[in-house]
Amino acid sequence: MSKPATQPHDVYAIDRWGRDLFSVLENGDLGLKNPMRVDAAPVSLPDIMSDLEERGIHAPLVLRVSPFLEHGIRHINASFAQAIAQVGYNGVYRGVFPIKVNQQAQVIDRIVQFGRQYSYGLEAGSKAELVIALAHRLARDALIVCNGVKDAEFISLALLSRKLGFNTVVVLESPKELETVLTVAAELGQEPLLGVRVKLTNQIGGAWSESSGDRSTFGMHTDQLVAVIDRLKEAGMLHCLKLQHSHLGSQIPDVNDVRRATREACRYFIELTREGVELTHLDLGGGLGVDYTGEKNASENSINYSVAEYATNIVETVAYELDGAGLDHPVLVTESGRAVVATSSMLIFNVLEATLYDGQTSPDAAPDDHHLVGDLIAVQDYLKPARVQECLNDAAYYRNELRALFRRGFIDLRQMARAEQIYLSLMSKIKRLAESGTDFGDQLEKLTDIYHCNFSLFQSLPDVWAIDQLHPVVPLQQLNVVPDRRAVLADITCDSDGKVDRFILDDGVSPSLPVHSLSDATHYYIGVFYVGAYQETLGDLHNLFGDTNVATIELRDDGDFDLLHEQEGDTIAEVLSYVEYDPRDCVDAFRQMVDQATSEKRLKAADRKALMTAYRGSISGYTYYE
Ligand SMILES: Cc1ncc(COP(=O)(O)O)c(C=O)c1O
The missing domain is CATH 1.10.287 (Helix Hairpins)
Structure with a gap:
């Protein structure tokens, strides 16, 4: 079979990680596809950026694509509905969105709007998040699940909200919390709707493995569960306990971990029921991962399953286990955050300038050159593929010697500048040899350019800094032109950690990104994708770079877009x-x-x-x- 023709943009593996949402247009622009309307023309991202710039909305910018978010919500709800129908499951799915994953009003408003038809609810992990949840008109049978440490004020608000018709579930994190609930309930004369958080012993793999298993910080062990049941019985309120919560983890790489943990959660469900608890809801928390690299394997930045497979695994496992115990199928709840919102936002910034690690021209030898400068010039005479390593060694040696002489005052600034220029032009020749197919291993990585970009890693991509999160990164234009340079992306904070230097490419993860030479005439935009989960609020104010501008857009069928909302970034005063x-x-x-x-x-x-x-x-x- 003949190999398909390669395109200049193949290097970014866009079809692997972003096939449903992105395509490269004929003019080389990256286009946004509308996953809600597959026949619609893709919309050019550079066109969107120049239009927004004209309106005064400048990069750096978080672009939220409304149909991407709608698609995320439809996808998880439809996947569970389909699995439920296929398996013949006798319950429904009532997902909740964990507000902490993206608390921005524009995002939550849309999640509630798009989720209403699925009775999609919200998860609140703090008083502030409960306040947000209660400001939304949810569907009548949607849930608000309250997790996390709760004081009397939090619990009062949760209980009182039931008078308004909200299905607010207080998930007990500890026996002590139950005492507060009982006191508040007695004071208010309002019965609570209760959940109980069970700590599973199954530990999942991946970057978030610590958030699962025996040593995870939240949830109760068996002895605490028994204490809670006994106390509820004693208070005559066991009937209030309706939901079992077992958070499976986050970004679970391997679907078999989902199955194993679900089975363990079912064991608890069965045992609690045998204890007389009238459970109606099984909440399996978060964990549904995002395939950032598109590699479909069980690794930190990828997953070996689809959303449909995740849903089927859960539905099948719960049905099998509960059928075995002769119990009714409960309402299934998950608290997927990342998988619902990650793809819906992208960070877009412009490149301000480049530090190039090569030079096109090499000065000729001059009579008053230091002899080491002459030696450096002479390296190019024996530069050929078989001797590249030797040339790299020699050039580094002569340059370091010259730098030492400069530091001690034996050669002047101009002589040093000539030496650096000769060195860079030598590197340029070595890079050309590499492009012609010679493999130099990772030798050339030290020679990649630095593209200085208009963003703060700490504000906009905190997980890249903190946990080596990989996001797809792609230039938005010239994707029909073979990239002629390789670069790392430095941000504008005064911090050497403020850079992106791991990139998802077609042949694996690379320490440099293929990019194009910059022209003075036009902006060179770069997009970082799948940043909708956790990034917007975890960011910090390093060097006082604040929130970026945000634009929310709708994609039109005719290849154009509508600006739905603009949120100006922080001012310096703010x-x-x-x-x-x-x-x-x-x-x-x-x-x-x-x-x-x-x-x-x-x-x-x-x-x-x-x-x-x-x-x-x-x-x-x-x-x-x-
Ligand atoms: C209790 C709870 N629910 C839901 C989530 C969301 O998880 P994810 O974003 O992996 O879906 C988390 C995050 O760790 C969590 O702690």
Whole structure:
């Protein structure tokens, strides 16, 4: 069989990780496909960016694609519905979205809107998240599941919300929490709807393995469960306990772990029922993973199953186990966050400039060159594939010697600059040999360019920094042109950790990204994909780079888009207020110094105006490069 023709963009493996959502257009632009309307024309991302720029919405930008989110919700609900029909399961699926995974109002509003037809609910892990959940009109039979540590105020609000018709379940995390619930319930005269969080002993694999198993921080051991049941019986409130919660984990790589943990959760369900608990809901928490690399294997950034397979595994296992025990099938609940929202947002930034690790021209030898400069120039005379390693060694040696001489004052700045230029042009020749097919292992990685990009890793991609999360990264344009350079992406924080240097490519994970030479005429945009889960709120204010601009768009059938919502990024005044400064005080303090300099005639009146305008302009501006 003949191999399919290769395209310049194949290197980014877009078809592997993003086939349903992205396609490369004929002009080389990356296009967004509408997963809700498969016949619609894809929409060019560079066109979206230039349109948004014209409207004054600049990069860096989080772009939320509304149909991607709608698709995420439809996909999980339809997958469970299909599995339930196929297996002949006698219960329904009532998923809840864990607010912590993306708390942004525009996202939660849409999740509630798109999820209403599926009676999709919300999970709240704190008082603040419960406040958010209660501000939404959910479907009549949708759930609000309250997890996490709860004080009396949290529990009161949860119980009182039942008077409004909310199905708010208080999931008990410990016997102590039950005491607070009993007190509050007695005070309010309101029966609670209770859940109980069971700690499973099965440990799942992957990056989040610690959040499962014996040593996970939440949930109760068997002795605590028994204590809770006895206490509820004693209080005459065992009938309030309706839901068993067993969080399977997060980003579970292997579907067999899902099956094993579900089976263990069923054992508890059966035993609790035998204890007289009238359980109606089995909540299996989070864990449904995202295939960031598209490799379909059980590894930290990939998964070996589809959403449909995950749903089928759960439905089949629960049906089998409960049939065996002669019990009715419960309502199935999952709290999938990542899998529902990750794909719906992307971070887009422009490249500001490049530090190139090669040079096109090499200066000729000059009579007053230091002899080591001459030696460096001479390396190119014996540069050929068989001697590349030797050339790399020699060039590094001569350059290091010259740098040592410079540090000690034996050669001047111009001589050093000539040496660096000769070195870089040598590297350029070596890179060309590599492009012609010679394999130099990882030798050339030290020679990849640095593309300086307009974003903060710590604010926008915190998991890349904290847990080596991989996200697909692709230039948005020129995808019909073979990339002529390789680069790592540095952010604009003053931190050497602020860089992306692991990329998903067609031949595996690479320490550099294939990119195109920059032109002065146009923006070179790069997109980081699948950032909708956890990234938007986990980010921090390193160097006081704040939230980016956010645009939510709808994809139209004609290849155009509608801007549904714009959220301006933080201004400098806003980030100052997060770190205890009152921006007005800053303006006042600066004004006092300016006025003093003006009265002491150190500053002209016109300069005073310019200074105050510049200071005020900065304080009200975007924290990123404009
Ligand atoms: C209790 C609970 N539910 C749901 C989730 C969401 O998990 P995921 O994003 O993997 O679906 C988490 C996250 O760890 C969690 O702790």
